[in-house]
Amino acid sequence: EDTPLVVAADKGLLANDSDVDSTLTVTSITVNGTDYTVGANGATVELAGKGTLVVNSDGSYSFTPVKDFAGALPVVGYTTNTGLSSTLTLTMTPVDDASVLVADRNTVTEDTPLVVGKAGGLLANDSDVDSTLTVTSITVDGTDYTVGANGATVELAGKGTLVVNSDGSYSFTPVKDFAGALPVVGYTTNTGASSTLTLTMKPVVDGVTLKVELVSGGFVPGAAKVEQILSDLAGKTQSKLPTPGDDYLVSKDGSWVLGGDGKDTIKYGSGDHFSADGGSGNDILIGGGSVTDHLIGGDGDDILIGGKNATSSVTLDGGAGNDTLIAQSLKASTSYYGGDGLDVAYMPGSMKDLKLIKPSGSQSFDYSLVYKDPISGALTYHDFYSVETLYLQDGKYEFKDGNLTKVADLATLKVDVDLIDNDGSEHFTELTIKGLPQGTLLSGGTLQADGSWKVPASMLDKDGKLSLQVELPVGSQNIKVTVVAGSQEYDMNGQPIAGEVKYTEADTGFMVKPTNPNGDNGTSDKPVEGGRGDDVLLGDIGGIKTSVEPGKNYNIALIVDTSGSMKFGLDGRENPPAGQDRMTLTINALKALANQLAGHDGVVNVTLIGFSNSASSLLTINDLSRSNVQSFIDKISSLKANGATNYEDAFIKAAAWFNSQPGSGSGKTFENLTYFLTDGNPTVYNGDTSGSGGDTDNIDMQKAIDAFANLSGQSEVKAIGIGTGVTQGNLAYFDNTKVVGSGSQYENAQLLNDFSGNTGPWSANSWSRTGDSSGSVTMVGSRLELKDSAKNQASVFVSEKMTLVAGSGLRFDLGKGSDVGSEDSFSVQLQHWNGTAWVNVGAAVTSAGTINSGALAAGDYRYVFTINEWGNSGTATLTIDNLIKVMDGRPPVGQPDIITTADQLKAVLVGSSTTNTPAEVGNDVLHGGAGNDILFGDAINTDHLPWGTAGNPAKPADWVDGKGLDGLTQFLTLKNGYAPSSLELYEYIKGNANSLDVAGDTRGGNDKLQGGLGDDILFGQGGNDELYGNDGKDILYGGTGSDKLYGGLGNDILTGGEGKDFFVWNQGDASASNLAVDVITDFNKTANNTVDLNQKDVIDLSDLLDSDGSKSEASLKGLLSIFEESGNVRLEVRDDTNDHNLIQTIVLEGHSFASLTGNTYTDKSQAGLVIDYMLLNNMLEIDKPHG
Secondary structure, eight states, X not given: OOSOEEEOGGGSTTTTOOOSSSOOOEEEEEETTEEEEOBTTBEEEEETTTEEEEEOTTSOEEEEEOTTOOSOOOOEEEEETTSOEEEEOOOOOOOOOOOBOOOEEEEEETTSOEEEOGGGSTTTTOBOSSSOOOEEEEEETTEEEEOBTTBEEEEETTTEEEEEOTTSOEEEEEOTTOOSOOOOEEEEETTSOEEEEEEEEEOOOOOEXXXXXXXXXXXXXXXXXXXXXXXXXXXXXXXXXOOSSOOEEEOOTTOOEEOOSSOOEEEOOSSSEEEEEOOSSSOEEEOOSSSEEEEEOOSSSOEEEOOTTOOSEEEEEOOSSSOEEEOOOTTSEEEEEOOSSOOEEEOSSOGGGEEEEOOOTTOOOSEEEEEEOTTXXXXXXXXXXXXXXXXXXXXXXXXXXXXXXXXXXXXXXXEEEEESOOSXXXXXXXXXXXXXXXXXXXXXXXXXXXXXXXXXXXXXXTTSEEEEEEEEETXXXXXXXXXXXXXXXXXXXXXXXXEEEEEEEEEOOOEEOOSSTTSOOOOSSSOEEOOSSOOEEESOOOOEEESSOTTOEEEEEEEEEOSGGGGSBTTSOSSOOTTOBHHHHHHHHHHHHHHHHHTOSSOEEEEEEEESSSEEEEEEESSOOTTTHHHHHHHHHTOOOOSOOOHHHHHHHHHHHHHTOTTGGGTOOEEEEEEEEESSOOOOOTTOOSOOTTSOOHHHHHHHHHHHHHHHTTSEEEEEEESSSSOHHHHGGGOOSSOOEEXXXXXXXXXXXXXXXXXXXXXXXXXXXXXXXXXXXXXXXTEEEEEEETTSSOEEEEOXXXXXXXXXXEEEEEEEOTTOOTTOEEEEEEEEEOSSSEEEEEEEEOSOEEEEOOSOOSEEEEEEEEEEOOSSSSEEEEEEEEEEXXXXXXXXXXXXXXXXXXXXXXXXXXXXXXXXXXXXXXXXEEEOOSSSOEEESSOOOOTTOOTTSTTOOOOOTTOOSOOTHHHHHHHHHHHHSSOOOHHHHHHHHHHSTGGGSOTTOOOOOOOEEEOOSSSOEEEOOSSSOEEEOOXXXXXXXXXXXXXXXXXXXXXXXXXXXXXXXXEEOOTTSOOGGGOEEEEESOTTBOTTSOBOGGGOOEEEXXXXXXXXXXXXXXXXXXXEEEEEETXXXXXXXXXXXXXXXXXXXXXXXXXXXXXXXXXXXXXGGGHHHHHHHHHHTTSEEOSOOOO
């Protein structure tokens, strides 16, 4: 085998043959039945797969076998030149070949099992021509393992599991995150040959987990600088004496310490005070404990640090250069001298802890901040001289042009990044911070050209945490900060592996304010969206309507009570201190209002109307301005208090002014606005002869209401009650800024004509006259006179036609002149047009007094007056006054302001550019995105902020409900001493969300809210809203209106609120593998938690159970079960598979079968009937409409 056979002639085919007559030669051969001629070059036969046979004529031959052939060869026949034949038989002698094994190598990817089959296994590149190879044993780390029928399994501690099978297949399953070195695996075959398998781990980057948070408030100002300075001093050797170089000096016994020319550090050591002068150079001076510090920087850019526990006094004098002055104690009065250069001071605490004082008299500081110890009450003063920049914990301030102005809000960006793989093969990459407003500064990192920041990984502490101080420009809104962090995989040699880097992004939570403050925001295709953090989304900002808006033109009537009681004090005292009477306080507030109106950027026409026994127009100015306001103020100042209180005449005078259409010739559009100020109820009216000027009668009120109706139709009227003498219930009839209902008494009437002029309905020229030609209609004084003369026929006077709605009527005062004698007669007849003729309504009136038609049917009406003078006087006269239209129902009432302090009066009057009317809000579409978000469909309700509790400020006198986000801004401004940043508003809303959603608040639009991923809280508020919890454990509050609540995946809590609400489960919201338990807290319940089946709430399972509308109610009812337990009712929903798996549980909180069915079913055994009841009464929907 594998060896050529070569036989020479002397041993060849003819060596044992003979012929006495001839010399024998081989002339042909036969192999496998084929003849081959043996010529001069012999004959060559190729035996396929066996070898090559060559036979020569002299009998020599050779056979060269193919490699590894050891089988049978055919017999070779040969013939000689004598014609005789014989044979050659060749036999192969096998030789045992050695196995050929090739070492194997493979790569294992981190966290991924490697499985190699037989075809690519250990033996795939090995061979043995004589045997079928198998693996019989392996050697790992010097230990031999027999490979049996089930292979051999080797557990490599901390690395993974190796399995090798006899056919050469193998697998390796690495432990999680392992990417280190593996031992070489030796293997031996059944032939005794051995080779190796080398496995190499390929590290794969796992990335990081990342949490980020942006919180309001910075670090303790200067604390980081101080900490670094003290850290650098640790172990440093003190200098004995100052030198021209850089010294480290420590004080002793309170004596002055003087630095030299270098960069010196001087630190308090001992003594009851510390005085140091750094001299020239950039020096650091560090104050002591509870001692007096006097630190002078001298020349250079110096850092001066007051003692941390200082309680007496500290002087930080920077001198020349750009110096840093750091106070560490609020309790020590401190003077900060910046000197030349641009200087920065750091002071612990926030502006809310301090009171700003500007210099007066001989005081030379630029400004002073006063701290009051909350326990002892002791005051300490922090005086600043030539210090350009100040850092407090709430912000960065600059002193410029005599004012201390906040230029940046301080916040802290907290980053927490963790490696998923902790085996040491990965390292953090640098951080990228995006989304910061332009002009923001960070305490670490480098600003990039695209506005992002790069922060080196070296700034992360050993736990992967980092806090950066952020200086945000004041007024920054909708701040969503995105942080990008990652990890880089390194190989065994400590080199980064190309391509093995993985990044993760995370967003900070932020407040999303609507771009259209109270309009429609977002659409289904493009909603208002949050980010990946825990966000707060506001559909609207709310607020209150503005009465005097910039750029608009106004006619403004100031109606001012000048009755005798205006001499009294606000508390009702008849002899108040000088300047504290109601009249004086009103005059002062009106002056402030006049100055405010004079600066308005639109045109303001204004009239001043004073009223007591009667009313008079005191002064009217068209286009009030700075140049003419003084004359108006002078007239205001001349107001005197005397007389009774006549509302009626005041309203008539104001209505007459508006009727004159002031400003109509300018071509501009004007809005009418009235301020009505009074300290008491009406006590007289026009023509009142009762003499009751000190008391309020029903007729006083009715006359005022009648006259007000006319004014109310022309102008917005804001009523302000001054002091305790006015009844709020009465004043409510005279404020229309926000109508809240109807009064409980008095007619709802409108004065059509008081006949103070020859205009309006029933004016003299509007009558028709028949009969006696001498009859006349004239205006006399403030009355209309109808007169018949001589003894001729009667005079007939017909009023103009008036169209009335159903339920309304007419009323007027009819008087009889002194010339009407006993023989004279008159009648007053009401007539109605029936479509073809005028017909009488009721009997004619024949006596004087108040004529009242009563409620009439809708149509056209007129009065016919007949007068017949038949006596000796020559005339008979009737008078008509106060023509009034009486309307159906009671008169409307509004919400006036009643003030009891001077500050309140000024705030309400001057601040009355806002009214109590909440701004209308829009229909919004919000999507929270990822994170635990809070969504408000409408404005937050700030009507019940915690004023006056837990250290919070008292509610301002001018506070009005309905302010929304502006109200929260005002609250936090008063609480903290500075306007809150967007971040502080976000934090308050996030921490107090439930208190900012008030049950029963009807203000709101029809909103659509999507929670997205995370555990979200959704507030629909007013309007008919759609709330989708989506994924997570969500809490949904529908609010008022008819809302639809979709809990989605997860265990949700659903509160519908007032109105008919729908609680909906859709296909995909429930499954057996993800069983959810949802709770409805107020199914068919009122706000006070009492059951009210009239609310008609609905549980809608139709899409969940019958998404394609193919099933019937009867077939689906069997999938429902209902139980009464533990004060609740539990509804279970199953799928329609063969197993009928439970997929959803719905708990109706606080219900029993009895409460759910109106006591129709009360026993637990009636569960099936309860479901029938709910289906029958449309409380439960389980199938979709068919057809």
